[in-house]
Amino acid sequence: MPRCGTVALAGRPNVGKSTLLNALVGEHLAIVAAKPQSTRVPVVGLLTRDDAQFILTDSPGLLEPEYPLHETMRDAAVRAIADADVVAYLHPLAEFPAPPFVEVARLAHAPRGAVIPVYTKADLLAPSARPAVRPSDGVVVSAVAGEGLAALLGALGARLPESPFHYDPDEIATQPLRFFAAEFVREAAFELLRQELPYSVACAIEEFRESASPVYIRATLYVERDSQKGIVIGESGRTIKALGQAARAKIETLVGQPVYLDLHVKVLPRWRRDAPSLQRLGYAPS
Ligand SMILES: Nc1nc2c(ncn2[C@@H]2O[C@H](COP(=O)(O)OP(=O)(O)OP(=O)(O)O)[C@@H](O)[C@H]2O)c(=O)[nH]1
Ligand SMILES: [Mg+2]
Missing domain, CATH: 3.30.300.20 (K homology (KH) domain)
Known part of the structure; x- marks a missing residue:
């Protein structure tokens, strides 16, 4: 039976969610910026590999709302997290270990899907400066250098539900x-x-x-x-x-x-x- 399900890319602003979505899909779909809070609405990218279809949702950064646009951004992120079969919780490797996800997302309870910590921007650290991340701590990636992406897909794919594909394997996006x-x-x-x-x-x-x-x-x-x-x-x-x-x-x-x-x-x-x-x-x- 193939696997198919939704993966929410979630985390604080600027941790590299949109860059990771683009690296996984292999196309520049989600906008990326050096400044935080660039993503305002979820962007969906599709990746079909062998017998697994990943419906990847890049979500706005989890922040403390200061004005109504922020509230819509936070609501959209929280919805994407609640709907996901798996949550990829992104956090910079330089700030290892990540605080508990429910604290960062300010959720009353853990999301329905499994939460996998993903330590990002690994290329910014010299090998000698890297913290020792055990497989049980999460997956280390660099979207820019392409490091750790296969391991990440392995970890996410293992948690997708068994299901027929929802989309044509050639499709990469759902939005117009x-x-x-x-x-x-x-x-x-x-x-x-x-x-x-x-x-x-x-x-x-x-x-x-x-x-x-x-x-x-x-x-x-x-x-x-x-x-x-x-x-x-x-x-x-x-x-x-x-x-x-x-x-x-x-x-x-x-x-x-x-x-x-x-x-x-x-x-x-x-x-x-x-x-x-x-x-x-x-x-x-x-
Ligand atoms: N060196 C390095 N920089 C990265 C990596 N991933 C993302 N960045 C940089 O980090 C900044 C933020 O990246 P985004 O992908 O926009 O981050 P985001 O989490 O989507 O940000 P928001 O949508 O604002 O919450 C950009 O300047 C990216 O180029 C990486 O793997 N390595
Ligand atoms: Mg973004």
Whole structure:
């Protein structure tokens, strides 16, 4: 009997959840940023290996909510954890040992699925500086160096339920291309905008014409204040142009075709704290 089930990648912000999802799936699906709190909604990646199908859910970092967007992020992470057959609990190897998962996730009780500690970013430590991690402590990985991924899949796969596959083995994603287009605009914002500005950026896809050549995408990049709009546009439109080019290149890689990205900037005041705006941007269940 094959195995198939859901694996939640969970942990504090910035521990390397999205990078690990991409390394396991072998495609850049989830956005990655040097700054924490880049993932706002779960991203699902599929991996089918021999007789096991992994439905991998990259979840927002577990944090103490400070405003309504944070609350939607935490709710989404907690839901992904509750739904999972197995929880991969990511924590940097440099901070071994990880505190108990229920404390970090602030859960009232242990999740239904087994929790496997995964110690990340192993490449940042010289071999002599690495803590001694026993197999019973968890799995050591480096998504960047590709270390430990086979062992991780072995540990996760052994805990998946016996079940027929839920998806075609060739599929790698479940969310529509327009979702990834909006995410890649945000990833470009994390790369090109400074300080706190990426946290005020959201993106909505207004039109996505896949039959057009090049593929036509009209998108709105939202910020929270007029002053931020000025910075995002930049002198003579320089910043928004660079942002659009970076986002377009990322979208083209996933779509596999040339893309025309028609990107506009608008102000949506205090959208991070406004329930109707959060809903409209896809951050809250409607
Ligand atoms: N050296 C090294 N850096 C890594 C590794 N994995 C992730 N990183 C870096 O760590 C930072 C955060 O990575 P993400 O994958 O965005 O982390 P995350 O846990 O998804 O973060 P949030 O979504 O914000 O909670 C980025 O700068 C990554 O390049 C790794 O294996 N080695
Ligand atoms: Mg992430």
